[in-house]
Amino acid sequence: MNVWNPKLRQAWKPCVYQSISQSGFSELPKSNGFLIIEANGGLNQQRLSICDVVAVAGLLNATLVIPIFHFNSVWRDSSKFGDIFDEEFFIYALRNHVNVVRELPEDILQRFDNNISNIVNLRVKAWSSPTYYLQKVLPKLMELRYVVFGF
Template sequence: MTTWHSKVGHSWRPCISKKLSQEELTSSNGYLIIEANGGLNQQRLSICDAVAVARILNATLVTPMFHLNSVWRDKSKFGDIFDEEYFIDSLKNHVRIVRQLPEDVFQRFDNNLSSIVNLRVKAWLTSSHYVKKVLPRLLTMGAVRIAPFSNRLAHAAPSSIQGLRCMTNFEALRFSEPIRTLAEKMVDRVKKRSGGKYISVHLRFE
């Protein structure tokens, strides 16, 4: 059996061939709270879109929350799965990210997350739609929620936004230290037992 591999003389290259331009971050227009739903892959894509939307709105992104799926029943938080500090630091020159709403802002909503209006936006919305429809509400209320937040940004977007999506996915999002350590142990064990040749299969829930 012939396995798929890179051509001789070629190597895998990241989708970002150069550093993203760093535009000066002006005063934040408010706080964006999103709830990523679905499985881990969907949640990852939702996080990438959330970073992009925060940039479009010039909003401060609150570290994404995960929807408690009726199937998975997983109560993991962002920091349980991803390296939260690394995520925030990696994107600090492009998007403001905080772990939680500042206390003074939260008090305006009676310390109740459900009191913050949930904008149930349609799927695959364009960047211009967010500017026209979501930004005015954000400016008025200071904080908005979008839950659920899956496939909420169109594939087609300005190149800077696409680049930010890519950077988030391949650079800013890395697994938490316990997960990375476990993964390294598993890979080392497989390599030793297989002589370095093995196939990794992603088993779908379906």
């Protein structure tokens, strides 16, 4: 008996399908707006939030801003995304699936006094369906052009 072989119909399936041109880069459609994730909790909760927002950005065809970590009063950790993760590789690895930028464009930041806390924060229910994001979040994103997610 081989315990590592998947059972019939239980094979792993990719969560994204690559459509890479001959140059190795596929052009993504025009973005519907910017998603900003404010991840909090421990490292694992932050990682899960990042994975979730990458999937949502792909679903909504949104540009993802490099994640922001909340300073946690329990952990007292002021680490930034780039202190823990390789930003260059993050952007490179997602290049065919999601547009990623390091920060919001300056004109948007100026509208909010360079404080993203002033941008609309959409609190979404855990385990929301793709339909929820398409019906509730996408119209708000397209209206405002930028939203903050707090998972």
